Amino acid sequence: xxxxxxxxxxxxxxxxxxxxxxxxxxxxxxxxxxxxxxxxxxxxxxxxxxxxxxxxxxxxxxxxxxxxxxxxxxxxxxxxxxxxxxxxxxxxxxxxxxxxxxxxxxxxxxxxxxxxxxxxxxxxxxxxxxxxxxxxxxxxxxxxxxxxxxxxxxxxxxxxxxxxxxxxxxxxxxxxxxxxxxxxxxxxxxxxxxxxxxxxxxxxxxxxxxxxxxxxxxxxxxxxxxxxxxxxxxxxxxxxxxxxxxxxxxxxxxxxxxxxxxxxxxxxxxxxxxxxxxxxxxxxxxxxxxxxxxxxxxxxx
Amino acid sequence: xxxxxxxxxxxxxxxxxxxxxxxxxxxxxxxxxxxxxxxxxxxxxxxxxxxxxxxxxxxxxxxxxxxxxxxxxxxxxxxxxxxxxxxxxxxxxxxxxxxxxxxxxxxxxxxxxxxxxxxxxxxxxxxxxxxxxxxxxxxxxxxxxxxxxxxxxxxxxxxxxxxxxxxxxxxxxxxxxxxxxxxxxxxxxxxxxxxxxxxxxxxxxxxxxxxxxxxxxxxxxxxxxxxxxxxxxxxxxxxxxxxxxxxxxxxxxxxxxxxxxxxxxxxxxxxxxxxx
Numbered sequence: 415x416x417x418x419x420x421x422x423x424x425x426x427x428x429x430x431x432x433x434x435x436x437x438x439x440x441x442x443x444x445x446x447x448x449x450x451x452x453x454x455x456x457x458x459x460x461x462x463x464x465x466x467x468x469x470x471x472x473x474x475x476x477x478x479x480x481x482x483x484x485x486x487x488x489x490x491x492x493x494x495x496x497x498x499x500x501x502x503x504x505x506x507x508x509x510x511x512x513x514x515x516x517x518x519x520x521x522x523x524x525x526x527x528x529x530x531x532x533x534x535x536x537x538x539x540x541x542x543x544x545x546x547x548x549x550x551x552x553x554x555x556x557x558x559x560x561x562x563x564x565x566x567x568x569x570x571x572x573x574x575x576x577x578x579x580x581x582x583x584x585x586x587x588x589x590x591x592x593x594x595x596x597x598x599x600x601x602x603x604x605x606x607x608x609x610x611x612x613x614x615x616x617x618x619x620x621x622x623x624x625x626x627x628x629x630x631x632x633x634x635x636x637x638x639x640x641x642x643x644x645x646x647x648x649x650x651x652x653x654x655x656x657x658x659x660x661x662x663x664x665x666x667x668x669x670x671x672x673x674x675x676x677x678x679x680x681x682x683x684x685x686x687x688x689x690x691x692x693x694x695x696x697x698x699x700x701x702x703x704x705x706x707x708x709x710x711x712x713x714x715x
Numbered sequence: 716x717x718x719x720x721x722x723x724x725x726x727x728x729x730x731x732x733x734x735x736x737x738x739x740x741x742x743x744x745x746x747x748x749x750x751x752x753x754x755x756x757x758x759x760x761x762x763x764x765x766x767x768x769x770x771x772x773x774x775x776x777x778x779x780x781x782x783x784x785x786x787x788x789x790x791x792x793x794x795x796x797x798x799x800x801x802x803x804x805x806x807x808x809x810x811x812x813x814x815x816x817x818x819x820x821x822x823x824x825x826x827x828x829x830x831x832x833x834x835x836x837x838x839x840x841x842x843x844x845x846x847x848x849x850x851x852x853x854x855x856x857x858x859x860x861x862x863x864x865x866x867x868x869x870x871x872x873x874x875x876x877x878x879x880x881x882x883x884x885x886x887x888x889x890x891x892x893x894x895x896x897x898x899x900x901x902x903x904x905x906x907x908x909x910x911x912x913x914x915x916x917x918x919x920x921x922x923x924x925x926x927x928x929x930x931x932x933x934x935x936x937x938x939x940x941x942x943x944x945x946x947x948x949x950x951x952x953x954x955x956x957x958x959x960x961x962x963x964x965x966x967x968x969x970x971x972x973x974x975x976x977x978x979x980x981x982x983x984x985x986x987x988x989x990x991x
Contacts, residue, residue, distance in 0.1 A: 464833065465833065468833035468834060468837070469833075469836075469837035470837075471834070472833070472834045472835065472836075472837045472838055473837050473838060473841065476838050492856060492857055493857075549738070549742055550742070550745060552742075553742035553743070553745040553746045553749075554745055554746070554749045555749075556746065557746045557747075557749065557750050558749065558750070558753065561970070562970075564969075564970040564971070564973040564974035564977065565966050565967075565969055565970035565973070566928070566931065566932035566935055566936075566969065566973065567932075568848075568932055568935050568936045568939065568947075569935050569946075569947070569950060569965070569966050569969045569970075570966070571939060572939070572950045572951055572953060572954035572962050573950075573954075573959065573962050573963070573966065575954055576770070576771055576954055576957065576959055576962070577771060577772075648846075651846065652846035652847070652848055652849075655846055655848055655849050656846075656848045656936045656939070659848065659851070659852075659940055660939055660940065660951075667849075670849060670852045671852060671940070673852060674851075674852035674855055674856060677856065679853070679856055682852045682853050682856065683853070685849070685852075686845055686849050686850070686853065689844075689845055689846065689849045690841070690842075690844045690845040690849075691844075693844040693845065693846065694844040697844070
């Protein structure tokens with residue numbers, strides 16, 4: 415027979431993170447010394463059910479407040495209702511906005527991001543590791559990075575347009591730049607973070623340079639590189655939206671900016687929704703990939 | 716014959732120091748040489764051999780000249796460099812400080828109080844996936860092209876990292892530390908102030924730093940899109956009239972100011988965070 419006694423240290427704590435002490439006492443033939451006292455403070459650990467329930471609740475409350483504000487107040491003059499936005503978003507999958515349907519706009523933006531991101535991350539990882547391994551390489555490139563890094567990529571947009579025109583190359587260049595800078599610095603930091611004792615020990619035990627690289631250097635960099643890729647992808651997405659807003663003829667950023675010039679709030683909101691959803695998908699994808707590739711790190715924690 | 720003998724070579728400490736110093740001198744020399752080479756090649760392709768059209772790339776000499784001329788000259792975009800810089804800085808700073816003042820306590824609040832966490836976080840997670848720049852059009856329609864929209868967009872971009880980092884900083888607090896505090900009779904408020912917040916401080920400061928970069932980037936973007944003053948406006952105008960020298964001056968100033976701000980914040984956070 416189990417008897418649970420909940421001891422509240424202080425009733426106020428129930429709200430301040432709900433700190434309480436649960437004492438589980440077994441009654442019956444269990445001698446007192448075997449009574450189990452469960453000292454876990456069940457504070458921040460919301461159950462899965464609680465999380466889903468409250469997410470659902472808060473988002474629906476948010477949407478309902480928005481909806482009623484649009485219907486009953488003057489906000490309705492400028493802001494469409496959330497249901498109308500979702501409806502139009504769904505409709506835009508078959509009915510084109512401007513020249514293209516929504517999936518085509520998204521595909522344009524995604525292609526720009528992914529092309530630049532792939533080139534930038536490959537070259538960035540390569541250069542970053544090379545800089546970490548070789549002092550001469552790092553003293554050549556480090557000062558260049560120190561100069562370029564503080565300039566936000568968005569400030570490159572006008573120059574990139576002058577150099578490469580208003581076509582795709584400009585966007586590829588911008589995304590490449592933001593990815594390359596982030597990833598290179600992180601890969602470099604990753605190599606630098608390795609305790610040289612490990613490399614020394616491996617060498618002493620007879621590992622050749624290839625093996626040292628594959629077994630020690632690369633695994634140590636991977637978490638750093640992923641952190642860089644993660645930030646780079648976020649920035650790339652923001653940059654492509656900005657670049658499309660400055661100059662383009664398709665894509666989600668284009669959708670937002672033409673919505674603005676046509677005073678079409680619905681189109682702006684659809685664009686924002688698309689930006690948010692795709693941004694969320696990209697970061698989630700990256701996180702899943704990281705969890706897969708760096709699982710050893712999670713286990714070690 | 717089969718045994719190879721290796722001799723351990725003992726290098727005196729002084730010698731090691733000398734070697735390290737020698738290497739450092741060599742590396743610095745390489746760095747300086749590279750930078751000089753880049754400037755030289757840049758000069759060569761522009762002024763030296765005229766390989767690139769002057770409408771696409773300004774020479775280093777021209778950029779420096781333009782920098783000094785723009786200090787006093789209002790043409791071609793209606794304000795001196797200093798006026799543009801101050802206009803951008805003002806908006807970025809006001810939006811940023813508002814974001815820090817509101818965002819950091821909100822993040823702490825969200826992490827400390829479970830109900831708030833459960834209720835606010837889903838909405839926050841929904842909104843934070845949208846980059847600050849995407850809000851510009853919406854804000855311009857609602858608030859007009861004035862400064863209000865720019866303050867809000869900077870605020871939005873900066874508040875997200877503030878909330879996010881103070882939230883996860885507080886969440887990092889070890890249960891054991893809280894128990895110790897409780898055992899010694901600390902109330903909830905005391906636990907928060909003397910256990911959780913000091914633990915979270917490094918993370919909060921990182922968030923505050925990221926927010927600064929985000930607000931500076933966002934103000935430039937906002938000015939690129941809709942504005943009549945500011946560094947972003949200046950470089951956008953430079954593009955329209957094919958003046959790469961103005962664009963480059965603008966980029967350099969943007970970079971320098973961003974760098975200085977990051978450095979200052981670095982020093983502040985080092986002063987605040989003790990014992991790390």
